Amino acid sequence: GEDVEQSLFLSVREGDSSVINCTYTDSSSTYLYWYKQEPGAGLQLLTYIFSNMDMKQDQRLTVLLNKKDKHLSLRIADTQTGDSAIYFCAESSGSARQLTFGSGTQLTVLP
């Protein structure tokens, strides 16, 4: 089946930039998403990018897509303690356009 991979952990200092990386295998992916999950909560859609775009910026968030390498990244500028959470990369494809998720990256922001 299709696969989405992320590194499991990332630690950054408050005020630094965080970059969370994701690779996927499905070349027919149409949308790629970043979700955030805080402890005890469901997944919150942060941003998404259509597969014909290279970059999307939304306030502190920048999404970069390298379609050739099937690589997606999420950059969080000026990372705050409230950004500590698990970040999931997901791609949308298939007849039902279901989401395939990575295992999530646990972001820890150190003071």
Next chain:
Amino acid sequence: ETGVTQTPRHLVMGMTNKKSLKCEQHLGHNAMYWYKQSAKKPLELMFVYSLEERVENNSVPSRFSPECPNSSHLFLHLHTLQPEDSALYLCASSQDLANEAFFGQGTRLTVV
């Protein structure tokens, strides 16, 4: 608050019990989903409903039985579960199958 509400938030059940998880959305969405989130594993898509019809069933054991009585409600009926079924069960909805999904808070299920 995403507009997708799941109840209960926490559930402990024995292996011989029957229980149901409920999901409700008033976003006017046409598609609803059940996902299972286990520790250190990718989110697993269990079921997909579009316009109240099941369009996807990803090899889920029959001890999980979904029901979609209308486009606003989705249930997951549980019976004779195993301890390894303990997980966070997430419901999501989207406008249509091709649109981004909005998730509920999840139900933390523990099978004892």
